[in-house]
Amino acid sequence: PQKAGWLYQLYKPATPKWMIEAEKAGKKVTPAVVDATRPAGDWNHLFLRVGPDRSQVIMNGVKYFQFDKGSADWNKRVAASKFSKYPSFGKPTKGHICLQDHNDLVSFRNIKIREIPADGSVQDPSDGELALKGVPAFPNLEWEGWEPVNEETGKVVPLRPMAITHANDGSGRIFVTTQRGMIQIIDKKSPEKTKLFLDLRDKVAPWKKNNEEGLLGLAFHPDYKQNGQFFVYYSAEGTPRKSKVSRFTVSKDDPNKADPNSETTIMEIDQPYGNHNGGCIVFGPDGYLYIGLGDGGSGNDPLGNGQNLETLLGSILRIDVDKKSDGKNYAIPADNPFVDRANAKPEIYAYGLRNVWRLSFDPKTKTLYAGDVGQDLWEEVNIIKKGGNYGWSVREGTHNFGNRPETAKEKPIAPIWEYDHGVGRSITGGIVYRGQRLPELDGLYVYADYVSGKIWALEYDAESDEVVKKLRLDASTVPVMSFGTDEDGELYYTVQTVKGGEGIFRFEKK
Structure with a gap:
């Protein structure tokens, strides 16, 4: 021009x-x-x-x-x-x-x-709509330690459930984190009131409307039933800004209580800004811990982290939490893709990501999915491959971004699906459904948009590496924070609310 x-x-x-x-x-x-x-x-x-x-x-x-x-x-x-x-x-x-x-x-x-x-x-790009609707999963639920109004200030205190998962220990319990710093237990047999598993509010940076900090991730060790270990990702209180990945253990006396004094810091990550902190952590089928990060925040990737392998930011990390090496409380898997590249961070599994929100493995195919939040035009669903470069910040989706030259050795990998900001403006990555209750969802990747509240399901064909079907689901009227499953593989999603019984939803047939 x-x-x-x-x-x-x-x-x-x-x-x-x-x-x-x-x-x-x-x-x-x-x-x-x-x-x-x-x-x-x-x-x-x-x-x-x-x-x-x-x-x-x-x-x-x-x-x-x-x-x-x-x-x-x-x-x-x-x-x-x-x-x-x-x-x-x-x-x-x-x-x-x-x-x-x-x-x-x-x-x-x-x-x-x-x-x-x-x-x-703007019309949704879809091939139809599934006859499913979202309903409160636990409509009478009360949350221990949370009240919708602060009695001292009179201000509304929204409940923001950030992660929902299970311990895979045969108990059937559901574990939910809140952004402010609590981990709650829901017993599906008597879901009237949660049990406070761990309170980290004195350690976690308080959530504010202009940032994305808080208790953002929770993952249970694959051998939790034997070792009682679980891991959290949170924004640490104080300055300078840091994100922490820590290990805790369950109490020896009470399976519904974690030991608050058992924290071992696994990793600290400097965060230049209060947004794009990522925060999703999951264990892969290989037993390693995967950590989804953002580019460090602000806008336009001002520090150039997305394509920089010398920083952890803008990447998905993969570490071994069962071993220690080089004075750290974790080890680097020998087959991580950049262990032999000079100056590259060996923890990096994939890079070129703006703000991973969220990560999940397909329980059947072991495929790793990630939702990556875009900037002003495009939202992405990515299939994460070892050593992959997903383009940010020389690309947003499949489109050129800015005028920085493409200098990385790895050619950017395109998302399997993208949608523009006429449809939604902040993806909430989801889950591939492998439960039994809703056969029409089997094998579909269910995800949402945080801003519009729209929910969709994609069918991805690995052989052609293409999305072959796109379906609409019932939209939410409030922001969808996260997706998760119980031990049976049944799907839930969380939303911001001031009513305790309306923080967790599930799908039912219309």
Whole structure:
């Protein structure tokens, strides 16, 4: 694109707020993320999202501007334009989109114009809908240690269940973490009130609306029935920001209580910002612990972590928690993909990820799925392969992002599925269903969007490496935080709520 003249005003970059704040804090930022224009000879993707109330200008995946029509900023810009003398200028009326260049030959390709309904909605890309609905799994449940209103301040305290899983110990119990720092037990035989298994609220950084910190992950050791070990991932209270992976053990006297003094820190990860902390941890069929991380946060991957193998951030890690090596409370599996690469972190299993939310293995095929939260345009479902590069931050989904050159040895792997921000804006990775109660879900990967509340199911064919079916499920009216299963493989999902009995849902036939 031209880089002068009045047309350039449309996509001329301005220093974003996050970068100004980062520079004030003395943080190193990568200048290339400000001007995302690619050099002459390369294709540039200028994305204009024009809605009834809001418009966005996005260059090569990097958001330059967002305008709320009728706002003070919008009116100021309209008034300052030389075209303001025209009554219809800057008004949300019908008009033409003009693509042009001055004095030079210019080519445009892949121009797509999609008309949307009057209400601004975008049709889900799906092959139909399953006749299933979400219902509260434990409608009368009370949560030990949680009240919906703080008695001292009078403020509402939402319940945010972040992970739901089981110990695979034959007890049938369900374990749920809350973002604020509690691990609760639900006994399916008498699900009237939870039992507080472990309270980490004095160790966990408090969740706030502008960050993504808290108690984010829980995984039970494959031999939990024998050794009583389980692992958590949480944002540690205090500064500087750190995420911790720790091991705890169950109490010797009470199977429904963890020993709060048994913590062993397995790993600490420096976090430059309060978002993109990842946090999902799962044990693989190989017995190793897999840890999903984000790129460190802020926006546009300002520190360039996504494609940098010298940092743990922007990656999925794989470690052996049953051994120790090099003075650490874990060991590196000998077959990890980057153990022999100079300067690369040997813990890394896969990289090029923006914010992994969440990870899960298909119990039958052992395939590792990951939802990766996008920035301004695309959300991803990925099949994670050893040594794989998933593109961020030179790609978002299958699309180029910014103007950083692709320098990694590994060619980026495309997601098996992506959806744009007209459909949803923050993926909640899910679970491949292998239970018995809902045969219509067998083998399907069930996932959701945190912002829109929409829930879908994908059928992935490993032989062709393609999604062969996409189905809608009943949408949630509130954010879907996470998916999980009980010992029988039956599926649950968690949502934010102020009603204790409406924090965990399951599917039933309509």
